[in-house]
Amino acid sequence: MTVKGMHTSPLKADTLNPKVLTAQYAVRGEIVIRAGEIQEELAVGEKKPFSNILYCNIGNPQQLGQLPVTFFRQVLALCDYPPLLESPRVGELFPPDVVERARRYLNAIPGGTGAYSDSRGAGILRQEVAKGIERRDGYPADPDLIYMSDGASQSVHAVMRALIRDERDAVLVPIPQYPLYSATLALYGGTLLPYYLKEEHEWGLDLQELHDQTEKAKAEGKTVRALVVINPGNPTGQVLTQENQKDILKFCRDEGVVLAADEVYQDNIYSPNKKFVSFKKVMREMGLEDVALASMHSISKGFYGECGRRGGYTEFVGFDKDVLAQLYKLASINLCSNVNGQICTALMMQPPKEGEPSYLLYSKERSELLASLKRRAERLHKALSELQGVTCNPLEGALYAMPRIHLPPGAIQAAKEAGKAPDFFYCKQLLEETGIVTVPGSGFKQEEGTYHFRTTILVQEKETDQVIDRLKKFHDGFMEKYGRK
Amino acid sequence: MTVKGMHTSPLKADTLNPKVLTAQYAVRGEIVIRAGEIQEELAVGEKKPFSNILYCNIGNPQQLGQLPVTFFRQVLALCDYPPLLESPRVGELFPPDVVERARRYLNAIPGGTGAYSDSRGAGILRQEVAKGIERRDGYPADPDLIYMSDGASQSVHAVMRALIRDERDAVLVPIPQYPLYSATLALYGGTLLPYYLKEEHEWGLDLQELHDQTEKAKAEGKTVRALVVINPGNPTGQVLTQENQKDILKFCRDEGVVLAADEVYQDNIYSPNKKFVSFKKVMREMGLEDVALASMHSISKGFYGECGRRGGYTEFVGFDKDVLAQLYKLASINLCSNVNGQICTALMMQPPKEGEPSYLLYSKERSELLASLKRRAERLHKALSELQGVTCNPLEGALYAMPRIHLPPGAIQAAKEAGKAPDFFYCKQLLEETGIVTVPGSGFKQEEGTYHFRTTILVQEKETDQVIDRLKKFHDGFMEKYGRK
Numbered sequence: 001m002t003v004k005g006m007h008t009s010p011l012k013a014d015t016l017n018p019k020v021l022t023a024q025y026a027v028r029g030e031i032v033i034r035a036g037e038i039q040e041e042l043a044v045g046e047k048k049p050f051s052n053i054l055y056c057n058i059g060n061p062q063q064l065g066q067l068p069v070t071f072f073r074q075v076l077a078l079c080d081y082p083p084l085l086e087s088p089r090v091g092e093l094f095p096p097d098v099v100e101r102a103r104r105y106l107n108a109i110p111g112g113t114g115a116y117s118d119s120r121g122a123g124i125l126r127q128e129v130a131k132g133i134e135r136r137d138g139y140p141a142d143p144d145l146i147y148m149s150d151g152a153s154q155s156v157h158a159v160m161r162a163l164i165r166d167e168r169d170a171v172l173v174p175i176p177q178y179p180l181y182s183a184t185l186a187l188y189g190g191t192l193l194p195y196y197l198k199e200e201h202e203w204g205l206d207l208q209e210l211h212d213q214t215e216k217a218k219a220e221g222k223t224v225r226a227l228v229v230i231n232p233g234n235p236t237g238q239v240l241t242q243e244n245q246k247d248i249l250k251f252c253r254d255e256g257v258v259l260a261a262d263e264v265y266q267d268n269i270y271s272p273n274k275k276f277v278s279f280k281k282v283m284r285e286m287g288l289e290d291v292a293l294a295s296m297h298s299i300s301k302g303f304y305g306e307c308g309r310r311g312g313y314t315e316f317v318g319f320d321k322d323v324l325a326q327l328y329k330l331a332s333i334n335l336c337s338n339v340n341g342q343i344c345t346a347l348m349m350q351p352p353k354e355g356e357p358s359y360l361l362y363s364k365e366r367s368e369l370l371a372s373l374k375r376r377a378e379r380l381h382k383a384l385s386e387l388q389g390v391t392c393n394p395l396e397g398a399l400y401a402m403p404r405i406h407l408p409p410g411a412i413q414a415a416k417e418a419g420k421a422p423d424f425f426y427c428k429q430l431l432e433e434t435g436i437v438t439v440p441g442s443g444f445k446q447e448e449g450t451y452h453f454r455t456t457i458l459v460q461e462k463e464t465d466q467v468i469d470r471l472k473k474f475h476d477g478f479m480e481k482y483g484r485k
Numbered sequence: 486m487t488v489k490g491m492h493t494s495p496l497k498a499d500t501l502n503p504k505v506l507t508a509q510y511a512v513r514g515e516i517v518i519r520a521g522e523i524q525e526e527l528a529v530g531e532k533k534p535f536s537n538i539l540y541c542n543i544g545n546p547q548q549l550g551q552l553p554v555t556f557f558r559q560v561l562a563l564c565d566y567p568p569l570l571e572s573p574r575v576g577e578l579f580p581p582d583v584v585e586r587a588r589r590y591l592n593a594i595p596g597g598t599g600a601y602s603d604s605r606g607a608g609i610l611r612q613e614v615a616k617g618i619e620r621r622d623g624y625p626a627d628p629d630l631i632y633m634s635d636g637a638s639q640s641v642h643a644v645m646r647a648l649i650r651d652e653r654d655a656v657l658v659p660i661p662q663y664p665l666y667s668a669t670l671a672l673y674g675g676t677l678l679p680y681y682l683k684e685e686h687e688w689g690l691d692l693q694e695l696h697d698q699t700e701k702a703k704a705e706g707k708t709v710r711a712l713v714v715i716n717p718g719n720p721t722g723q724v725l726t727q728e729n730q731k732d733i734l735k736f737c738r739d740e741g742v743v744l745a746a747d748e749v750y751q752d753n754i755y756s757p758n759k760k761f762v763s764f765k766k767v768m769r770e771m772g773l774e775d776v777a778l779a780s781m782h783s784i785s786k787g788f789y790g791e792c793g794r795r796g797g798y799t800e801f802v803g804f805d806k807d808v809l810a811q812l813y814k815l816a817s818i819n820l821c822s823n824v825n826g827q828i829c830t831a832l833m834m835q836p837p838k839e840g841e842p843s844y845l846l847y848s849k850e851r852s853e854l855l856a857s858l859k860r861r862a863e864r865l866h867k868a869l870s871e872l873q874g875v876t877c878n879p880l881e882g883a884l885y886a887m888p889r890i891h892l893p894p895g896a897i898q899a900a901k902e903a904g905k906a907p908d909f910f911y912c913k914q915l916l917e918e919t920g921i922v923t924v925p926g927s928g929f930k931q932e933e934g935t936y937h938f939r940t941t942i943l944v945q946e947k948e949t950d951q952v953i954d955r956l957k958k959f960h961d962g963f964m965e966k967y968g969r970k
Binding site: 017061089187309330341 | 494495496497498501502503505506508509510512513543545546547548549550553555558559561562563565566567568569572574577578595596597598599600601602604635636638639642646647648649650665668669672673737738741742743775776777785790791792793794795803804805807808810811814815817818819820821822823824825826
């Protein structure tokens with residue numbers, strides 16, 4: 001019926017798509033919104049026990065002062081404003097390999113950064129990515145199987161959109177997980193099938209758990225469509241062993257499920273006895289042909305941290321060509337990902353080589369930043385481990401720590417009375433008293449009865465001590481206050 | 486059950502999400518893919534009656550040689566490579582207002598173009614957009630109601646995702662339509678409720694048609710959630726009168742449906758007796774409060790044509806704050822749109838002002854390009870109208886012509902025998918014989934028994950004659966060949 005004469009806003013939230021209403025994304029949830037309010041309160045001179053907000057909730061390095069890779073930005077500037085290439089000053093302002101790279105890309109991309117590209121990304125840029133994958137793995141990569149995207153989040157959307165038919169379709173997701181997975185599963189109406197990483201075994205992935213969950217799901221009439229593996233782990237920071245990766249691939253082969261490999265932290269390894277090996281490489285070494293692997297990467301993490309540029313790609317390995325055609329069509333409905341981000345993705349996979357003019361600066365920036373991240377990871381791990389009632393697995397990789405807080409019953413009771421999850425209760429007070437923004441473990445899901453929070457390791461080194469002091473002071477006070485009860 | 490021992494590709498297309506399988510997007514469909522093959526055939530020296538492919542299928546101006554707006558690209562280059570701001574040469578290479586603008590944006594955006602921004606877009610950039618809207622309409626605009634996106638396509642996705650619950654939710658879409666609407670409706674599982682634009686009245690929007698379709702849908706138990714209006718029209722190029730816009734707003738108010746206003750061609754008006762007026766302005770002038778209007782704009786069209794940059798915004802007018810919170814959450818699941826594109830969107834809405842150093846060049850580029858587009862629109866319209874058996878409404882705005890081809894029975898018969906839609910049959914032969922890429926009217930939907938094709942007006946002026954000759958020669962031959970039968 002018509003609704004003549006109704007007042008403002010015909011549209012009410014409770015009539016929206018229920019899949020949208022149920023989707024959650026804690027990384028930018030209630031605590032972050034409160035942090036924004038506090039920042040405004042500080043701005044208008046409100047007195048607080050701290051002078052600034054420290055955003056440790058999200059892997060956003062440049063927001064915290066990390067500098068971009070010079071080579072990337074030089075090429076991007078020339079590609080966005082090609083007349084600089086004709087300036088007599090260009091040789092003075094840019095190294096020759098930067099100029100050469102920009103010319104080569106612009107000559108091969110009709111319309112440059114201002115024109116829609118092929119929906120999968122400009123051909124020359126997908127070729128650059130393919131060459132980078134070949135160098136990394138020692139196995140061939142086909143540019144036509146590389147689909148560039150506005151960041152890995154878009155890749156995850158595309159895979160979930162294509163795979164999920166209804167709630168009978170299930171996807172195995174590690175717990176703790178990165179909330180993008182629970183959010184997209186909610187949006188596309190699938191079922192999240194949790195497999196718990198073993199905190200007592202340094203967040204190890206237990207194959208038996210995959211089998212148990214899968215059998216359970218089948219018994220409930222569900223179809224397991226995909227297995228999500230995040231390696232290195234987010235929020236948990238563990239790096240898989242190749243043995244573990246082989247078992248995972250065999251599992252996917254035997255069960256006929258797609259392996260969605262989130263490998264965006266592949267350049268973030270800190271443990272001396274761990275290294276990143278791609279699932280593509282392990283699959284090739286095993287000679288496996290009959291696994292469908294979606295390997296996702298991004299320019300947002302690593303040592304480049306180009307989050308705001310929104311660039312990334314998925315390499316589809318072992319996918320049927322009709323399925324790829326459908327994924328191509330999906331991409332074409334969005335026309336293409338941003339070309340500036342596509343170029344940065346190509347640069348990430350095809351950085352300056354030894355002997356090229358930009359190589360020294362590039363490798364200096366790279367090694368200094370990775371060394372600094374390693375120091376920060378170790379320092380934070382040490383500090384967290386020393387806190388009373390806190391245990392923290394080693395930070396082998398990625399950009400986060402996921403300490404477990406053994407909360408006293410008094411804190412759990414007080415949280416219950418406040419109608420909040422205990423770790424939310426902890427993180428909220430941490431924010432109010434210190435200005436440090438973290439994400440409660442409940443936002444990532446966690447073993448029932450355990451409590452965690454996630455913090456990034458991205459605070460600049462000059463501030464790390466200060467942050468650790470703030471955290472320690474708060475934590476001791478919190479434990480004392482609620483421990484007594 | 487497990488699928489042990491199966492061979493390559495566990496995943497088959499027929500097991501994908503059926504909503505994905507049914508979605509279509511003709512602008513990048515079969516004909517465009519064939520064009521890519523022909524381009525490769527030409528590249529390896531195959532003989533054809535033409536030497537190059539002319540992409541008239543998609544509004545992608547820079548791919549066809551249109552130059553970007555200098556001011557935009559200068560600011561973007563400085564924002565992507567800030568060390569240029571410190572160079573002693575900066576004053577020699579960039580006008581002072583470009584330098585000032587880049588500094589102002591970078592100072593206000595923590596982490597610059599490399600950091601995630603607020604999910605709706607960086608605050609200062611949303612403020613710039615709001616100021617631009619106020620200048621355009623003469624009514625206030627609130628930056629917090631402006632959500633920036635990776636192009637208007639993303640805005641359409643967000644609105645459809647939020648509104649569509651299931652196939653009982655219907656959206657009124659103009660026919661002929663831009664296929665993004667049918668594609669997103671298919672992806673989100675809603676019902677497309679067609680309202681036919683009246684070709685005999687220069688593609689006019691007939692309110693009676695809206696009412697009839699709505700009553701019909703209600704009788705079938707459907708809920709009409711939104712009305713899509715594309716103004717200026719794509720693919721049809723008509724510009725709505727304010728009277729028409731008022732009736733449309735009243736209709737939305739009375740029916741309680743969201744007005745999704747696709748206003749991305751607002752700068753593309755060629756008819757001297759038509760001008761663009763935003764729905765926001767008309768709504769304010771009417772003093773309407775109780776309409777939910779989503780006004781969408783983009784940097785991809787107009788005279789800037791920054792398609793590959795992926796930037797745009799939606800201004801939400803009259804939306805409930807709980808609904809806005811849900812849209813904010815949806816945006817946050819994708820983190821943010823690319824900041825380089827956000828900056829370009831701000832520049833589009835806040836170009837150099839009279840008296841500023843860049844103003845003269847900017848306004849010269851703007852007026853020359855718009856004059857050229859107007860000449861091309863008129864020339865193409867004249868040429869199409871002169872073709873035997875072709876009628877074409879005036880091109881009042883946007884970037885396209887949508888001529889009707891009155892195909893001889895022989896052509897329709899031949900198409901049927903080939904198992905193709907008659908206008909597809911025409912466009913496919915046009916491509917094979919001339920290298921001109923167009924989109925069959927069937928890709929946009931059209932009145933039963935009528936046949937059209939869409940071509941952009943974007944071919945550079947120096948080539949227009951040549952293209953028109955190719956088209957005329959083909960068309961006459963086609964009509965003669967099939968007219969005889």
